[in-house]
Amino acid sequence: MISFNQVRKRYPGGFEALSNVSFDIAQGEMAFLTGHSGAGKSTLLKLIAAIERPNSGSVLVNNQNVGVLKAGALPFLRRNLGIIFQDHKLLFDRNVFDNVLLPLQICGFDHRESTKRVRAALDKVGLLKREKSNPIALSGGEQQRLCIARAIVNRPSILLADEPTGNLDADYAQDIMAIFKSFHQVGVTLLISTHDAGVLQDPGVRVLNLKQGMLQSTHAMPS
Amino acid sequence: MNRIIAQHLGVLRAATRRIFNPPLAGLLNILVIGIALSLPAGMYVLLQNAQGLVQQLSGTPQISVFLSMDAKADDIEKLRKQFAQHPAVDHLEFVPRDQALQQLKQSTGLADVIGGLEKNPLPDAFVIHPKPGNAQSLDTLRNEIANLPKVEQVQLDSAWAYKLEALLRFATLAVLILASLLSLALIAVTFNTIRLQILTQRDEIEVAKLIGASNGFIRRPFLYFGAMQGLLGGIAAYLIITASLALLNRPLATLSQLYASQFTLHSLSAGDSLSLLLFSLYLGWLGAWLSVARHLAQIEPR
Numbered sequence: 001m002i003s004f005n006q007v008r009k010r011y012p013g014g015f016e017a018l019s020n021v022s023f024d025i026a027q028g029e030m031a032f033l034t035g036h037s038g039a040g041k042s043t044l045l046k047l048i049a050a051i052e053r054p055n056s057g058s059v060l061v062n063n064q065n066v067g068v069l070k071a072g073a074l075p076f077l078r079r080n081l082g083i084i085f086q087d088h089k090l091l092f093d094r095n096v097f098d099n100v101l102l103p104l105q106i107c108g109f110d111h112r113e114s115t116k117r118v119r120a121a122l123d124k125v126g127l128l129k130r131e132k133s134n135p136i137a138l139s140g141g142e143q144q145r146l147c148i149a150r151a152i153v154n155r156p157s158i159l160l161a162d163e164p165t166g167n168l169d170a171d172y173a174q175d176i177m178a179i180f181k182s183f184h185q186v187g188v189t190l191l192i193s194t195h196d197a198g199v200l201q202d203p204g205v206r207v208l209n210l211k212q213g214m215l216q217s218t219h220a221m222p223s
Numbered sequence: 224m225n226r227i228i229a230q231h232l233g234v235l236r237a238a239t240r241r242i243f244n245p246p247l248a249g250l251l252n253i254l255v256i257g258i259a260l261s262l263p264a265g266m267y268v269l270l271q272n273a274q275g276l277v278q279q280l281s282g283t284p285q286i287s288v289f290l291s292m293d294a295k296a297d298d299i300e301k302l303r304k305q306f307a308q309h310p311a312v313d314h315l316e317f318v319p320r321d322q323a324l325q326q327l328k329q330s331t332g333l334a335d336v337i338g339g340l341e342k343n344p345l346p347d348a349f350v351i352h353p354k355p356g357n358a359q360s361l362d363t364l365r366n367e368i369a370n371l372p373k374v375e376q377v378q379l380d381s382a383w384a385y386k387l388e389a390l391l392r393f394a395t396l397a398v399l400i401l402a403s404l405l406s407l408a409l410i411a412v413t414f415n416t417i418r419l420q421i422l423t424q425r426d427e428i429e430v431a432k433l434i435g436a437s438n439g440f441i442r443r444p445f446l447y448f449g450a451m452q453g454l455l456g457g458i459a460a461y462l463i464i465t466a467s468l469a470l471l472n473r474p475l476a477t478l479s480q481l482y483a484s485q486f487t488l489h490s491l492s493a494g495d496s497l498s499l500l501l502f503s504l505y506l507g508w509l510g511a512w513l514s515v516a517r518h519l520a521q522i523e524p525r
Contacts, residue, residue, distance in 0.1 A: 078435035106436045
């Protein structure tokens with residue numbers, strides 16, 4: 001589903017964010033991406049969504065080399081991905097409902113179908129009662145869940161999450177991990193970056209550990 | 224199909240809402256566009272009216288030939304034959320001096336003054352209706368007649384009308400230049416408005432790009448905004464012109480009554496009005512398109 005082959009990413013100015021990274025994530029797999037701040041986790045996720053392009057090597061998503069994708073094809077790649085951003089990227093000029101509606105508007109769903117899907121997504125993350133609120137009125141954890149709702153409303157086959165539990169307390173973090181597990185159970189491919197080792201308690205889940213731009217180990221959690 | 228139309232209508236509604244938010248800024252923008260458009264369009268209307276008037280007047284050019292006071296009946300007869308045979312003359316009338324005096328009495332209300340005259344000061348005259356031709360051929364004819372014996376004075380009634388027509392052609396060109404300049408101004412106004420919009424909606428554009436919006440999707444609201452603002456500006460211009468002409472027509476009616484004629488300013492024709500609206504819509508769209516093409520590419524998500 002996602003396949004990195006000797007990927008190197010160097011930012012202008014010479015900083016090498018990723019060097020020689022190779023790994024594969026199978027369809028329906030749930031994997032964690034760990035490492036300290038600045039280890040290259042965000043860069044790796046951006047390469048998958050073609051927000052950044054690799055300097056060498058190939059990034060395949062659904063057997064498509066996204067590193068060389070034309071600008072006109074990017075929207076169709078991204079519609080297939082659900083991305084949960086570290087900084088949420090919510091829009092504060094509209095309410096919760098309309099934030100989640102945006103991906104459906106982009107894909108051109110009709111009004112009735114969109115309403116149904118938005119409510120379903122909000123229900124999934126427990127924000128159905130807040131649909132009229134402005135996102136600014138939500139707590140950090142609620143904003144994070146809103147971002148998840150927006151990422152899944154389009155029913156993408158791949159879900160990318162950048163530090164989804166970054167600055168949440170343990171209870172909220174557990175809630176969010178539970179939500180992710182439920183997506184995993186219905187066959188969504190997930191790649192979740194986190195520096196918080198506390199959430200990685202599930203046996204059998206793969207962990208990709210990055211250190212200074214290099215992949216240190218890919219191992220499954222010991223049972 | 225219905226879904227696509229509904230989507231476009233939704234975008235159009237949102238764009239219209241955005242124009243009037245905040246209401247005052249939107250109204251001012253529309254007013255600026257309206258005034259900028261109403262200047263050349265209003266002058267065009269005035270020119271059209273003037274042109275109609277000139278054509279009415281110059282459509283039937285006449286040459287008045289005044290004979291000298293000592294012209295005898297056989298001189299007159301000789302001239303009449305000469306004129307009648309001239310290839311450039313269509314037909315002619317002879318106005319004897321007594322008849323001319325009568326006409327003067329009736330038409331000017333100067334009967335008392337004229338009645339006091341000892342003898343008729345008016346000469347005999349011919350009114351020649353030449354065959355249609357340009358200003359130059361009329362001039363030649365006039366000179367030819369002026370050189371004939373017993374002809375005192377020749378007056379080409381429509382000469383001034385031709386001059387006015389030339390002046391109007393000049394004015395039309397001036398209006399065209401003004402219209403082009405103000406059209407550029409309109410494009411610039413829209414360009415700048417859209418630029419500000421793009422800046423304020425930077426976040427939204429970035430997020431939309433990140434979750435798979437095509438460039439068309441992002442561009443659409445701005446293009447609709449520009450076109451809608453242009454159209455509303457065009458409507459404002461139409462209203463300004465119509466109201467101004469209505470205001471002008473009342474004093475004009477008094478004025479033309481004093482000149483014993485009836486002349487009213489015609490407003491824009493239906494076709495011209497439609498052209499005005501479509502043109503302003505197009506200019507707004509163009510300004511938006513240029514702005515979007517210039518500024519949207521600069522917003523790439525990081």
